[in-house]
Amino acid sequence: MNVGPFQILIIALVVLVLFGRGRVSEMMGDFGKGVKSFRRGLADEDNTTRVDGLSHEAKPAGEAITEPASDQTRS
Template sequence: MFGLGTTELIIILVLVLVIFGAGKLPEIGGALGKGIRSFKKGISDRDEIDITPEENAKKPEDKEGEKQ
């Protein structure tokens, strides 16, 4: 996992615990989880916007012609 061993992960966890405190850890974890979920959803949604005009779409000029 990113070239980090068990010792490095424990040191990082202890530093986060000291900096943010035990009360903020659930909030940080939840925000991190939501961010990762949103990122994965954005990556998996590869739907592109279709900007080609539709054949049946009426142009504004056509609407003016209908009024006369």
């Protein structure tokens, strides 16, 4: 199913009629603020995970599990 420019225009008009011009512009402004906040959060996360150029690398779960000591369980 291809969505062409005519279908997008109809959807935009329906949204505009349902919510009004002021509400749509307010929602788009809030959306833009959310995207900016998300990008800042990603940038902050990158800065906090690296200390002095080093990053913490955890071992995969399979390597972290050790074999049970069988001679400790036997008496």
